[in-house]
Amino acid sequence: MQDVKTEPVLAVEAVPEDLQAEAKGVSLRDVTKKYGSFVAVQNITLDIPAGSYTCLLGPSGCGKTTTMRMIAGHEDISEGDIYIGDTRINGLPATERNTAMMFQNYALFPHKTVWNNVDFGLKMRGFPLDERRRRVGEMLEIVGLTSFSDRKPAQLSGGQQQRVALARALVTRPQVLMLDEPLSALDESLRVKTRGELRKLQRQFGMTFLQVTHNQDEAYSLSDQIVVMDHGRVDQVGTPAEIFSRPLSRFVARFTGDNNIFAGTVTSAVQDTQSQLIQIDVPGLGTLLCLGDYAQVGSEAACSIRADLMQIKSLAEAEQSACGPATNRVTARITAVEFTGYVTRVSLVLERGGLEVLYKVRTPDWLTTAFAEGQVVALDWAATDCVFLPH
Amino acid sequence: MSETWKTLKPYALITPQTLIFLMFLVFPILMIGVVSFWEFNGYSMTPAFTLDNYRGILTGVTFKTYLNTFKFLGMVWVATLLIGYPVAYFLAFHVPKLEWQILLFLLCTIPFWTSNIIRMISWVPLLGREGLVNQMLMGTGLVQQPLEFLLYSDFAVVLGMVHLYIIFMIAPIFNSLMRIERSLVTAAEDLGASGVQVFKEVILPLSAPGIAIGSIFIVTLIMGEFVTVRLMGGGQSASVGKLIQTQIGSLQYPLAAANAMVLLAVTMLIIVSILRVLDIRKEL
Numbered sequence: 001m002q003d004v005k006t007e008p009v010l011a012v013e014a015v016p017e018d019l020q021a022e023a024k025g026v027s028l029r030d031v032t033k034k035y036g037s038f039v040a041v042q043n044i045t046l047d048i049p050a051g052s053y054t055c056l057l058g059p060s061g062c063g064k065t066t067t068m069r070m071i072a073g074h075e076d077i078s079e080g081d082i083y084i085g086d087t088r089i090n091g092l093p094a095t096e097r098n099t100a101m102m103f104q105n106y107a108l109f110p111h112k113t114v115w116n117n118v119d120f121g122l123k124m125r126g127f128p129l130d131e132r133r134r135r136v137g138e139m140l141e142i143v144g145l146t147s148f149s150d151r152k153p154a155q156l157s158g159g160q161q162q163r164v165a166l167a168r169a170l171v172t173r174p175q176v177l178m179l180d181e182p183l184s185a186l187d188e189s190l191r192v193k194t195r196g197e198l199r200k201l202q203r204q205f206g207m208t209f210l211q212v213t214h215n216q217d218e219a220y221s222l223s224d225q226i227v228v229m230d231h232g233r234v235d236q237v238g239t240p241a242e243i244f245s246r247p248l249s250r251f252v253a254r255f256t257g258d259n260n261i262f263a264g265t266v267t268s269a270v271q272d273t274q275s276q277l278i279q280i281d282v283p284g285l286g287t288l289l290c291l292g293d294y295a296q297v298g299s300e301a302a303c304s305i306r307a308d309l310m311q312i313k314s315l316a317e318a319e320q321s322a323c324g325p326a327t328n329r330v331t332a333r334i335t336a337v338e339f340t341g342y343v344t345r346v347s348l349v350l351e352r353g354g355l356e357v358l359y360k361v362r363t364p365d366w367l368t369t370a371f372a373e374g375q376v377v378a379l380d381w382a383a384t385d386c387v388f389l390p391h
Numbered sequence: 392m393s394e395t396w397k398t399l400k401p402y403a404l405i406t407p408q409t410l411i412f413l414m415f416l417v418f419p420i421l422m423i424g425v426v427s428f429w430e431f432n433g434y435s436m437t438p439a440f441t442l443d444n445y446r447g448i449l450t451g452v453t454f455k456t457y458l459n460t461f462k463f464l465g466m467v468w469v470a471t472l473l474i475g476y477p478v479a480y481f482l483a484f485h486v487p488k489l490e491w492q493i494l495l496f497l498l499c500t501i502p503f504w505t506s507n508i509i510r511m512i513s514w515v516p517l518l519g520r521e522g523l524v525n526q527m528l529m530g531t532g533l534v535q536q537p538l539e540f541l542l543y544s545d546f547a548v549v550l551g552m553v554h555l556y557i558i559f560m561i562a563p564i565f566n567s568l569m570r571i572e573r574s575l576v577t578a579a580e581d582l583g584a585s586g587v588q589v590f591k592e593v594i595l596p597l598s599a600p601g602i603a604i605g606s607i608f609i610v611t612l613i614m615g616e617f618v619t620v621r622l623m624g625g626g627q628s629a630s631v632g633k634l635i636q637t638q639i640g641s642l643q644y645p646l647a648a649a650n651a652m653v654l655l656a657v658t659m660l661i662i663v664s665i666l667r668v669l670d671i672r673k674e675l
Contacts, residue, residue: 074577095583107578111596120592121582172582 023207024085024098024175025050026071031080033066033232040066042232043080048176048225050085053202053209055219058229059255064212067229068178071210072101084176095125100174104181106165108153114140114164115149121172139171142201159190166198170205177202179211183218195221216256220244228252245306250389253304258345260310260357261389262288263302269295277326278303278388284353288328292388302389307360309385312346312371318378326383332357333376339363351376420655427648436645444649453634453650457657460630463549463620464613470553471609472602475560479601480594482561483568496565499558511551511622518542518550543625551623552613559608567601568594603669607662614658 026048033041041063048054056064069075071082073094082089089097100121108117118139122132140146143163153161162182169177182198183191199222202209213219219226220240228235228243230251236243247253253261264282269292278295280288280303290303305328313321315331323329332348335356344366346359359379371377430439447453478499486492502510517523518541525537540546571594579589617632624633631654638647 072581074581094581099581101578101581103574103578105574107572107574109575109579109593120579120584124579124583124585124588124592168582 022175023051025052025208026176026210027083028067028071029081029083031067031070031082032078033063033070033075034078040232041070044232044234046227046234046237048208048210050208051206052224053199053211053222054225054227055211055213055223056227056229057213057216057219057256058235059214062229063232064227064229065180066232068101068180068210068212071097071176072099072178073097074101098175099178100169100172100176101178102165102169102180102182105185106153106161108161108164108168110153113150113152114145114156117153117164118167118171120168125172135171139167143167158186159194162186162194166201170201174207176208176210177205179209181212181214183213183215191218198222219256228256230255246387247304248389249391250302250304253302253387253389258307258358258360259304260307261302261304262355263300264288266295266297266299266301269297276388277383280388282353285330285350285355286352288386289326289383290386290388291384292390295388295390299390301391303386304389305381305386307345307358308343310359310379310381312359312361312369313378313380314371315376315378318380323380327380328383328386329378329380330357331376331378334371334373337366337373346371348377348379423648423651426645427652429645429648431643431645433642444645445653447646448650448653456629456631456634457653459545459628460614460632463545463552463616463630464610466549467552467556467613468606468609470549471557471560471605474553475557475605476564476602478557479561479564479568482565483571496561499561502555502558507618508622510555511619514542514547514551514623518547543623543627545624545628547623547625548620548628551619552616555619556609556612559612560605563604563608564598564601567598567604571597599669600671603665603671606665610661610665611658614654614661 026046028044028046031041031044032039044063044067056067058064066075070077071084071089073089073092077090084097084099109120112120115136119132119136122135127135137146140149143166145160145163145167148156148160153164156164162185166182179198183194186194195218198209211218211222220243223240225237226240226243227237228251236248236252238246243252243256247256247259250261250263253259262280262282262285264280264285266278267281267287268279270277270279275291275293276295278290278292278301280290280301282288288303292303295301318329318331331351333351334346334348336347338345338347342363344361344363346361346366348357348359349355350357357379426436427444428440428442429436430441430443431437448457482492482495486495505513515522519525520537520539520542522541524541525534528534529537575593575597576589579593584592615632616630617636620628620630620633621636631650635647635650635654638644638650
């Protein structure tokens, strides 16, 4: 077996014409999936643009896989409509949807060779033999597995199996390719590399990719659009940058990154130039300022600050620099310092309120300071960096 | 000490098993092999080296008995496969809960809950001249005369064997079907396979080892079978197993031994040819 590190990266720059497909978008309108009385997916309305790379992101059990399986046709739709392009596909068999799916753990046919695995979809659809030969050959070349075509899946490494699964799904020229946790079975270093290959493949083929993942790094690095899901609902849809810097709910803030979340009551909302400067009274801690689009005074809400957007100061330093009007300041005791390479993660407990917070800093910057575990420090952050979370 | 022990330990561990294997399997077979070359008359047998016992097998009646045994084997094999595969498929793919699968699987073992004799006798009120089946057929006017072939016939023998041994076909096929990842079926459907194609391209090839193991069970059981042949055949049917038993009963040990050796060889040959066609290593 070949060493994974020396495996060829996807080499072909241009995809042969007969492997290209017209990309189609996917639209969901009020889609619901029920299993008896259990609602797995609730009233999802969503647009997946043609030719985009979209990730459904969420914890296990959030309904992301069910949503994808409904689009692929492996799960009935309880209520609502799904469109691919302009065609309503409710009730259409999976075969007639022009979609293809790459399964978690790949679901390669163990008794068939690599060639026959890739050929399967074409054979089932009754393509003439010479066209099957040409397309399978081209596809195997694209994924760099030409010399492995006689092997059985069990004789391949994890990365090679992954590429066979990808080739098998792509060879039928689907308009939408669905990927169910395609990287979860790979080890860390291969995962990062394969991530890049997937992105490149999507650009080359130009088709719509819809991926299910529970890993936010994967979603950030791959997607044009991220759909964050929780408890069968869509929580937020946005570009990776939007999801990362402007989460709209506590769940998204917690799930998509290292955010510190403070829950409380809205005490005032002042109209700024474009958005509102909102005051939240956090029980035990005091008042925090944050930025949001709209807030109802008196409502329960929260705000979130990214762990890397805070500034750490010694108490003496903090006394000298007065806290500005649009700055939040808390004092906290350092409980743990974790070195993770480029970034150092510092855990702290607030002196008032006792909440745990996380502070992230570039390791070179951390090393120039002299804070130690047990020390009480001040944490400052700008109100404009602090995101208002309506729910 | 410990180094020597380390080298000897594996040998020590396999010694008891090897001894039992030699004493109770290899040695008896060798004995039978030796005896099959002996001479015998009505009263005694004498150590010798004669091929007469084997020559007898190729002549008329005995050879026909072999052919008859193959006929039973073929019919029972086809019947157990055609009935057993759908049953196993139903259990594996259409019974959703494990508890129900176990319960229904236990139902298949019901033929083993009573003794052979009782089971065979209970066929009589069902299949006999005045039995339930004949009464029903005559009552509905489908036949005028009671059907004679239902009991004490080759049909009855095959029926009895299928009833008794079908579980040996169902169990290995069920086992291999249960090992098929359900995502493979979904993947095949996703790639455009119809129900028939999913079965032909995915399920059947992946359950072939189960069919092979089931077939080996059936071959070994049917080739040596004599009880069902005697009870259900009512003296009308013959098989090699029954022939050997009769020969032992009349003290023709060398003849019985020769038949046993040929039967063993033929059975092994069939099993080897099954293994040549189907690879069962994955199931073991």
